[in-house]
Amino acid sequence: MTDQDKAMETAIKDVFPNTVHWCCKWHVQRKAREKLGRILSMDENFEQVFYGVINDSETVDEFEENWQHMLHCFDLVDNRHLSNMWRKRETWAPAYFRKNFFPFTSTTGRSEGLNSYFKTFVNPQDSVWRFVQQYEVLQETMLDREDNQAFIGHATTAPLYSRYNFERQAVHFYTRSVFLKF
Structure with missing residues (x-):
C-alpha cells in the first residue's frame, strides 16, 4: 500500500510484477477533499453519496454503477478530478480489493500522521x-x-x-x- 506516487507505481510494477498494489484510501480521500472541497461543503447530499459509493459498495459492479449514477445525478460527468479518480479506481476503491487479504493494513496515514505530529x-x-x-x-x-x-x-x-x-x-x-x- 502506497500513496498515489507515479514513480512508486512504476517501480512496483517492474520490481514486484505479481504484487497487488493498493493506493491508500486515506490519501485518495484527502486529495478528493482538496480538489472537491467546495462541492463537498456546498452539497451535503453529494458528500454523503460520494463517501457512500466509496465505502459501502460491496462489489465492483455495484461500485461502478453507483459511481456513474452519482456523476449523472449531481451533474458532475465533466469534473476533472472525479474523472481522474474513475480512471484509477482499480488502484484505490475498496470494492476492487474485497477478495484480497491485507492483514493489519488499512492506511499509510498512521505513520505519516505520527511523523507530522513529531515534527511539531x-x-x-x-x-x-x-x-x-x-x-x-x-x-x-x-x-x-x-x-x-x-x-x-x-x-x-x-x-x-x-x-x-x-x-x-x-x-x-x-x-x-x-x-x-x-
Missing part, C-alpha cells in the same frame, strides 16, 4: 539532548492516548465496515483492536 515537537536545528527530551514527551503523550483508546475499546463496540452477518458476529468475539485488524 522537534526542529532540525534542535540539539540531540532536546531531541531526546521531546521524544520522551511525545512517547508519554502517545501512551496516554493508547490508554484512552484501550478504555474506549473496552467500553464501546467497534464500527462495522460491511453488512455481512459474520462481521456482526465477529465484533462480539474479538477485542476491539483485534476486530479492527480482522
